Amino acid sequence: MDSRLRLAGNPIQPMLVTFPFGLFVCATVFDVAAVAGAPALLGQVGYWTMVAGLVAAALTAVAGLVDLWDATPGRTRRAAVSFNVTNAVAAGLFVLACLVRAGAPEHRVGGGVVVLEVLGLAVGSLGVALGTVLVRRFDRVPADAVPHDDADSSLAAVLPVPATNQAPAG
Numbered sequence: 544m545d546s547r548l549r550l551a552g553n554p555i556q557p558m559l560v561t562f563p564f565g566l567f568v569c570a571t572v573f574d575v576a577a578v579a580g581a582p583a584l585l586g587q588v589g590y591w592t593m594v595a596g597l598v599a600a601a602l603t604a605v606a607g608l609v610d611l612w613d614a615t616p617g618r619t620r621r622a623a624v625s626f627n628v629t630n631a632v633a634a635g636l637f638v639l640a641c642l643v644r645a646g647a648p649e650h651r652v653g654g655g656v657v658v659l660e661v662l663g664l665a666v667g668s669l670g671v672a673l674g675t676v677l678v679r680r681f682d683r684v685p686a687d688a689v690p691h692d693d694a695d696s697s698l699a700a701v702l703p704v705p706a707t708n709q710a711p712a713g
Contacts, residue, residue: 556606557674560630563603564667566596567637571660574652583649590650593641593660600634622677629670636663 573589607627614620640659644650 556603556610557626557677559599559603559606560671560674563596563600563634564664564671566592566599567633567660567664567667570596570637571657571664574657574660577652578654578657583651586652587650589652590641590644593637593644597634597637597641600630600637604631604634622673626670626673626677629666629673633663633667633670636660636666 570589570593573585573592577583577586577589604627607623607630611620611623611627614623636659640656640663643656643659644652647653
């Protein structure tokens with residue numbers, strides 16, 4: 544998929560999705576531990592981790608809208624819309640869980656909130672999978688952005704590789 548926002552020849556938005564998803568996974572783990580009887584502090588950490596995930600999801604959505612703006616009509620646009628809607632639904636489930644907890648004393652977590660979080664993770668997993676498909680199927684990396692066989696890393700696509708000063712063997 545053509546994108547204005549690229550890093551090392553790859554669209555940024557599918558990469559950014561991993562940040563809110565990872566924060567949501569951590570929040571769910573902390574909340575499951577709190578419901579299972581761990582100290583209440585873990586529930587607090589879970590709540591604020593979820594808030595951080597929502598902030599990251601909002602920033603990721605902005606990158607998604609920029610990419611969607613330039614998506615070509617047809618199959619590419621449908622895939623991009625599906626990707627963004629799936630991620631919005633996952634974030635929406637975490638917004639709902641966060642709002643339920645916002646009114647609770649000390650942001651306590653209950654079993655119903657954990658169910659919402661697990662459902663959000665399931666939808667988010669689908670979003671991550673769709674992002675992988677989008678990048679693999681629709682991304683057109685320019686020929687000059689592909690690292691050469693002798694490149695040390697994928698950053699060679701955006702960083703100049705210094706010439707080595709080696710004396711000829713002889």
